[in-house]
Amino acid sequence: MEKPYVVGIDIGGTNTVFGVVDARGTILYTSSIKTGKYTDINDYVAALGDGLKNVIDQAGGPEKIKGIGIGAPNGNFFNGCIEFAPNLPWKGKIPLAEMISDYLGGLPVALTNDANAAAIGEMTYGAARGMKDFIVITLGTGVGSGIVIGGNLVYGHDGFAGELGHVIMRRNNGRPCGCGRQGCLEAYASATGVARTAREYLDIRKDDSLLRELDPSEITSKDVFDAAMKGDKLALEIFEFTGNMLGEAFADFVAFSSPEAIILFGGLTKAGDLLMNPIKRSMDKNMLKVFEGKTKLLFSQLKESDAAVLGASALGWEVKE
Structure with a gap:
């Protein structure tokens, strides 16, 4: 059966917002955590992973999810890492796409920078x-x-x-x-x-x-x-x-x-x-x-409050399973 949903994650310096999105660009289930609260990346991944499991369960479970897209400052699409982001609490190169995928039992995850995510969102759902x-x-x-x-x-x-x-x-x-x-x-x-x-x-x-x-x-x-x-x-x-x-x-x-x-x-x-x-x-x-x-x-x-999540989610349709 075709998987009807993707997940979008927008990582900002203050908040990380995420949601389950359908093919028409409707955000069905959404939640957020405070980015700056987690100075240890493993604590952050656990908090985000648990939040993601919650919205994914609301959408009917992992078998309904085609993929997950992340928009993040200094996000590198090629290697799925956040690299030396000045406004985030973690230093150096963080292999976030891999860490989230592992935490969620292997769901495919792609990551790019936040402005690229906005461009993908406009191309998929917007102007x-x-x-x-x-x-x-x-x-x-x-x-x-x-x-x-x-x-x-x-x-x-x-x-x-x-x-x-x-x-x-x-x-x-x-x-x-x-x-x-x-x-x-x-x-x-x-x-x-x-x-x-x-x-x-x-x-x-x-x-x-x-x-x-x-x-x-x-x-x-x-x-x-x-x-x-x-x-x-x-x-x-x-x-x-x-x-x-x-x-x-x-x-x-x-x-x-x-x-x-x-x-x-x-x-x-x-x-x-x-x-x-x-x-x-x-x-x-x-x-x-x-x-x-x-x-x-x-x-x-795109409505500003939704746009970053929508943009990131658009990556989820592209991921290789």
């Missing part, structure tokens, strides 16, 4: 259905990307290709990035980057702003969004700056892979047109003539 060439950009704490060319995710020879968040946008006096380099797109265009821009603007500018009522060290991208929605001029300029930077980068990405669409995903996309309009203007202004008007700019169609 990229039917597309063979597209890029998903995740705008969250960092800037991630999943690149699909000819219907295949780009992994490179080592499993880590496609780190578009670490394309250097400003070579001279660029902002320090968490990766150790300077001037990366992520340092400007992530949710964290928007908050950094706000602090810089408040420091060097004198104009009035609702943001001046807040403690600068506590400002978040949501505060900037709230102020912009009230028409705050400085907050609107911060989104203009962020959108300009993304549009410049996207024009370069189009020159590289000529995607049918660039799909934006993640917390920062809640800003909607505040972000989309400056991105479009900047992208058009910087686009090579041969590519003008050829690439659509879309927001993800």
Whole structure:
């Protein structure tokens, strides 16, 4: 009998969320554990494994599961390892796919990085259905990307290709990035980057702003969004700056892979047109003539709370049994 379900696991720095998913992309049974609570990887695997057994039992047992997909920071599709992830409690290389498979009695498990999982989710259930060439950009704490060319995710020879968040946008006096380099797109265009821009603007500018009522060290991208929605001029300029930077980068990405669409995903996309309009203007202004008007700019169609689990689960349909 055909196995009707897969399991998706999304590992974040704070929470690990997992669920059983059917072929239409409906999450049937879901649960979560706190990632940071388990400093020993074996304790984590036991807690996650027990949680997985619980949702799998609700779905009718392991014989109903085709496979399990995991999306994780620094996840390497080729070897099923999480490698040197800065925001997770375990150091070095963790053979997580194998550990989970062993704990669950040999169910097939595949693992990839979180942005690649988002791209697979868009292709399987979301805005990229039917597309063979597209890029998903995740705008969250960092800037991630999943690149699909000819219907295949780009992994490179080592499993880590496609780190578009670490394309250097400003070579001279660029902002320090968490990766150790300077001037990366992520340092400007992530949710964290928007908050950094706000602090810089408040420091060097004198104009009035609702943001001046807040403690600068506590400002978040949501505060900037709230102020912009009230028409705050400085907050609107911060989104203009962020959108300009993304549009410049996207024009370069189009020159590289000529995607049918660039799909934006993640917390920062809640800003909607505040972000989309400056991105479009900047992208058009910087686009090579041969590519003008050829690439659509879309927001993800997956509900954010479900998307990471759905993306990871899509890997489960592909696993070799």
